[in-house]
Amino acid sequence: MMTTRPLIPSVPTRTDGPFSAAYAQLESREQAVAPAWLTALRRAGNAHFCELGFPTTDHEEWRFTNVAPIAALPTHSPEKREVDRSELERFTFGQMPTYRVVFIDGSFSTTLSSSELLDEGVEIHSLKTAAQSNLGWVQKHLGQYARADENAFVALNTSMMEEGAAIRIKANQHVKTPIHLLFVSTSNQTGATTHPRVLIVAERGSEARILESYESLTDGSTLTNAVTEIVMEEASHLEHCRLQQESTSAYHVGTVHAHQSRSSNLITHSISMGARIARVNINPVLDAEGCECVMNGLYVVDGDQLVDHHTAIHHAKPRCNSHEFYHGILDGNSQGVFNGKIFVRPDAQKTDAKQTNRNLLLSDGATIQTKPQLEIFADDVKCTHGATVGQLQEEAVFYLRARGIGKEAARRMLVHAFASDIINRISIEPVRVELDQIMFDLFERERSA
């Protein structure tokens, strides 16, 4: 079904509010140092943000996610805080060999990040450094894909972008060591805000795995508003894993926008467990023939958490495949939203698109809104979608019980399995193993007698 809305319902951006003040501060601070192109990008972002304003629940894309608490935050840059390496141990997946880039409250930390880069196939810069040194590929791609004109949070991020990572996987290079971007919030101040920005350019024929994780050290009502742009050149392969485990008082908005060229292969994972309100947008554009895109997602929430995934996959050219698997486990009074769009443009014949969203509600108070949204303008395509909401499969429970496993244990095992089914798709082994352990502790161990 086509939905067109002539007006964008939103709260007008107050020109005297803290979000505007934060932009004004950044602009004056950066006036002398920022390259003109970056200033122009930010300015355009700000103009879009002023025009769009924070969306209200009258906005089709935000019907079930009320961002009023975010709009009301006294946003400000977090105070600088020193973090010891030992405090990060629980976020680093044991001794995982990785190129780690650490951001503390939005600022790049030289001391906590990997000191040397042994692989010649990859360039990793802090975004600030990359912009100030006017790296051509950064200038070329930054801000060209994520839609500041459509999404207020992307616009806000663009207006405020200062730090983050710029990663270039060089042509035909296979970077075997995973790259880990670790964003840690340490502030317990309400409204402490970061706008991390990541640019990933996978050049022709390259191959890499990148993990972005978002964590908190305290339980402040912080705001993380992140945007990642991924550019995939011809025949490149990328696995991108987004892990969000911020405190349940935090607000988290994240957008991943990927642009795929011919025969490129993208795997995205979005694992969302933290935050009071978490909204994640994943938008891959399959803009040439023969692209493959797999989107995996898992959200696990409890208490008063709200988690919202909006995915939109654009099939723009023929013979592309997209497979999407999202699982949700909701307990307490938590709310979940899954909206999966598949656009198939008139050109995109022989599209094969598949979408599955399955949800387990573990309590009477938990709710899920799930909606597939297929807009297909080509006639020779294969598009399937399915969504389930409910309880565990009784046949599976009986099978386990018939082998001697108690009813409760069987149920716990199956909830854990439901989560593992998504986690097992992550190829970075230490991440997969640790996440599976987290799910085991959450569903099998904690509740056992």
Place this chain on the structure above:
Amino acid sequence: MLEIKNLHAQVEGKKILKGLDLRIQPGEVHAIMGPNGSGKSTLAQVLAGRNEYEVTEGEVLYNGHNLLDLEPEERAREGVFLAFQYPVEIPGVNSTYFLKAAFNEVRKHRGEPELDALDFLSLVKEKMKVLELPQSLLNRPVNEGFSGGEKKRNEIFQMAVLEPKLAILDETDSGLDIDALRLVAEGVNKLKRPDNSQLIITHYQRLLDYIVPDFVHVLYDGKIIKTGGKQLALDLEERGYDWLLEEYRAQTPSQQPSLAGAR
């Protein structure tokens, strides 16, 4: 071992078992045959404890205890094993993890110490050889992506690990090619001991070429209408069920059950 007396069971209000009697002694192998819809699988499900099947009359004694009072997991721990006709795929549950959990539940119930991962793995690998199952299966989710034959062999493999006292094989032969059938049958035969029993439910005689039963029962219209030795299975293979059904109807002229599905 097992004594079923006048068992009546229904599912969703439909009467399926209508007074079934069966007695199995330790060490015996019994085969239950019968046309489609005669109640064979219902019997298996009732014995395993599936709660969709409601027992309305009769009793089932297992080693002197009332089996029907036990939860499915308690029956399993007491040594009742059902090899499923349609083994369930369980994505996300690792086969080894699942089997170890089941195995240790049985050990705990018997008051035996649980096995650690290493000891369990060596035991499992030993049992796998018997069924010629690939070891990679242990790292895969339970039954997920298994071929039909692999699923059935996996059931017998689980049986080999859990060492039940009473194994119920629900159409384990269906969908198997002759090589897989032979492997399954060999597996089952190796598990036969003087103190355990097997109840083989099958539609066809060919499994009984490899697993030789002490008794063959014909189930029809929810009752056992004929019991014989292994020769009975051969007769059925040769002559079909019709002659038996006619004999049965002659004895009970008031009842004219549908012949649909009978061969």
